[in-house]
Amino acid sequence: MSATIIDGKAAAAALRERIRLQTEGFVARAGRKPGLAVVLVGEDPASSVYVRSKGKATIAAGMASFEHKLPIDVSQDELIALVDSLNADEAVDGILVQLPLPKHIDEQAVTTRIDPDKDVDGFHPVNAGRLATGLNGFVPCTPYGCIMLLKEQLGDLTGLDAVVIGRSNIVGKPMAQLLLKESCTVTVAHSRTRDLASVVHRADIVVAAVGVPHMVKGEWIKPGATVIDVGINRTEDGLVGDVDFAGAASVAGAITPVPGGVGPMTIAVLLRNTLISAHRRAGVAYDKDAL
Numbered sequence: 001m002s003a004t005i006i007d008g009k010a011a012a013a014a015l016r017e018r019i020r021l022q023t024e025g026f027v028a029r030a031g032r033k034p035g036l037a038v039v040l041v042g043e044d045p046a047s048s049v050y051v052r053s054k055g056k057a058t059i060a061a062g063m064a065s066f067e068h069k070l071p072i073d074v075s076q077d078e079l080i081a082l083v084d085s086l087n088a089d090e091a092v093d094g095i096l097v098q099l100p101l102p103k104h105i106d107e108q109a110v111t112t113r114i115d116p117d118k119d120v121d122g123f124h125p126v127n128a129g130r131l132a133t134g135l136n137g138f139v140p141c142t143p144y145g146c147i148m149l150l151k152e153q154l155g156d157l158t159g160l161d162a163v164v165i166g167r168s169n170i171v172g173k174p175m176a177q178l179l180l181k182e183s184c185t186v187t188v189a190h191s192r193t194r195d196l197a198s199v200v201h202r203a204d205i206v207v208a209a210v211g212v213p214h215m216v217k218g219e220w221i222k223p224g225a226t227v228i229d230v231g232i233n234r235t236e237d238g239l240v241g242d243v244d245f246a247g248a249a250s251v252a253g254a255i256t257p258v259p260g261g262v263g264p265m266t267i268a269v270l271l272r273n274t275l276i277s278a279h280r281r282a283g284v285a286y287d288k289d290a291l
């Protein structure tokens with residue numbers, strides 16, 4: 001194994017500490033805590049763990065956490081009524097509805113109901129549009145976490161060839177936009193891409209977000225490339241990513257592990273977005289460079 005293993009846990013802990021310090025400053029100036037409301041529908045074990053972790057991290061950062069747990073059979077109208085009340089609640093700076101939602105609820109109807117200026121997940125079409133056009137909005141947490149790890153590892157990304165595998169609205173597309181913003185040459189590959197191996201082999205940066213265990217093979221990776229594995233797949237062998245880690249680590253320059261890579265950044269960036277929202281809503285300036 002020759003690659004540097006990118007430590008997402010350490011990067012997330014460092015970001016959370018910077019957030020905690022800026023939160024102290026916000027509380028002193030605004031006279032209130034930034035508030036994050038998280039909505040969980042049902043009792044999916046993984047979602048329950050993530051929501052619990054978000055609540056703990058919010059409180060540890062010095063923010064107010066509002067948890068709303070709804071039964072699995074809650075109606076879409078009831079869920080939307082809760083979102084409306086959170087939109088109107090002055091103590092709430094950020095709203096997040098944990099995904100996935102049960103099949104009888106239309107995810108888009110719910111995420112588009114969230115006030116775009118409280119949409120700390122960055123899933124609302126208004127925020128997707130802001131990202132695509134270079135306006136200030138909220139950027140989805142996982143892709144932003146990937147960019148932070150890449151910049152920490154590589155510094156300036158200008159001119160690098162980047163391949164994003166996956167075209168979802170919540171990871172693949174925003175990831176491609178963020179890489180473009182960093183002046184990378186970006187290719188978005190997907191299930192219909194021809195000769196994926198050779199597309200990946202050209203890339204200085206590979207971001208895998210397909211949800212298929214070990215799909216990206218070590219021999220596809222260009223020697224020295226940086227590999228970011230967004231996959232979190234629960235298999236008989238435990239939690240694995242979308243990349244064949246052992247194979248890729250023997251040729252890559254740097255690679256994120258699963259677990260302990262991108263995952264921990266997701267919650268840290270959620271706190272970052274909440275803190276930014278609180279500053280914007282209170283009209284208080286913040287230190288962009290520390291976040």
Ligand SMILES: Nc1nc2c(c(=O)[nH]1)N[C@@H](CN(C=O)c1ccc(C(=O)N[C@@H](CCC(=O)O)C(=O)O)cc1)CN2
Nearest residue numbers: 050096097098099100121141259260261262263264266
């Ligand atoms: N509304 C949202 N729903 C979901 C999001 C999201 O960003 N917003 N992302 C995922 C789940 N997620 C946060 O919600 C999340 C996933 C993974 C991790 C993480 O730290 N993973 C660890 C492994 C933990 C484990 O054992 O499962 C790691 O990779 O090291 C944090 C948050 C879907 N839903």
